[in-house]
Amino acid sequence: MPGPKMTRIVSFRVTEEDWFKIERAAADCGDKPHDWCRTLALQTAKMPIGLTPNLRLLFRQACCNLFLIETGFTLLAEDTLESEHWRRYRTYAKTNIDAITDQALKDFSRKSRADGSLG
Numbered sequence: 462m463p464g465p466k467m468t469r470i471v472s473f474r475v476t477e478e479d480w481f482k483i484e485r486a487a488a489d490c491g492d493k494p495h496d497w498c499r500t501l502a503l504q505t506a507k508m509p510i511g512l513t514p515n516l517r518l519l520f521r522q523a524c525c526n527l528f529l530i531e532t533g534f535t536l537l538a539e540d541t542l543e544s545e546h547w548r549r550y551r552t553y554a555k556t557n558i559d560a561i562t563d564q565a566l567k568d569f570s571r572k573s574r575a576d577g578s579l580g
Contacts, residue, residue, distance in 0.1 A: 471502070524565040525554050 475483065480494070487497035505513060512520060532550050536542035554561060 471499075521558050521562045524562045525558050527565070528561050529554050 483494045483498065487494045490497055492500065501514070529551065533542070533547070536546065536550075
């Protein structure tokens with residue numbers, strides 16, 4: 462089954478030094494430089510609020526940690542924290558990091574709109 466027809470071209474110039482960095486990064490991923498740039502550009506374009514891949518990774522980890530901290534303190538405050546219960550929350554956080562991150566972004570967007578600080 463053929464993929465979508467690609468009709469647009471994106472090009473840009475880089476220095477020799479930058480080209481070698483791109484080649485090295487692409488080779489580390491097993492890609493050709495042009496394919497690596499295409500993949501990176503498309504992944505970045507799909508990310509909410511324009512996060513770079515590194516920032517997205519940090520944001521995901523921060524959301525996961527915040528989820529676990531809030532959950533842990535809630536369980537402690539309610540005096541319902543048990544080892545197995547906590548283990549299930551940690552497993553949930555690891556396997557559902559995308560859902561946790563998406564919810565954090567929705568909460569941020571909703572709060573920002575309510576405050577009038579986001580478009």
